[in-house]
Amino acid sequence: MLNRTYAALLRGINVGGHKKVPMARLRTLLEGLGHGDVRTHLQSGNAVFTADGGDEETLAAGIRQAIEKEFGFAVDVLVRDGAYLRAVAEACPFPAADLEPRQLHVTYFSAPVDEARFAALDRKDFLPEEFRLGDRALYLYAPEGLGRSKLAEILSRPGLTRGIIATSRNWNTVTRLVEMTRD
Incomplete structure (x- = not known):
């Protein structure tokens, strides 16, 4: 094998x-x-x-x-x-090459998640911050960085991640892990 x-x-x-x-x-x-x-x-x-x-x-x-x-x-x-990891990075719905790495994060999930899990959030309340879902992943654009992100705070609440493991990485780490795992 x-x-x-x-x-x-x-x-x-x-x-x-x-x-x-x-x-x-x-x-x-x-x-x-x-x-x-x-x-x-x-x-x-x-x-x-x-x-x-x-x-x-x-x-x-x-x-x-x-x-x-x-x-x-x-x-x-x-x-x-x-x-x-490569597929998640390549599927990023935000223009990663045009953003500072501190502005972009990926939350990896242990299972698929759908939009229904986030239906109670009024996304307009958080603009210009936004998120999009991918394959067992959530992409977060936070222009002021994660530390100042109101959306990140809401997304990390246990109610939204109940029943699954969720762990986030900034874009620098996302791309570094892609490099490190190249066969």
Whole structure:
């Protein structure tokens, strides 16, 4: 079986001193699970690795269990292969090349989401900020950046993400993960 390259996206680690996961230990943990060519990006829970087959959900569950055993706390994990990450980047409905990377974000979801989940939001109230849905992803355009985004604050509320894992990355990280997962 051919090795495939994946990215593990860990949600909510190393933020404000909570759920500390040193990247060196994360790399060792992934190698201990039998994954190869393990690399991390930044301190925010992005790891790239190769694996001999296995589906994304099974890989994510293995990483989630290993993190809980190693560090003593639960962490949501999404695993996506390189082809998916490239497809999400290429499908961006906003003119990424014309925007500053801090203005554009992707939230990756563990399952498909539809417009009905966001029907209660009056999108006009947030202009010029806007979002669009993609394949298990939400693209957010926030011209003043995520820290000042009223729309991002609303979109991150638990009610809108109930029943699914959601984790966001800025456009720099989105494109870096695409580069790192190229086979």
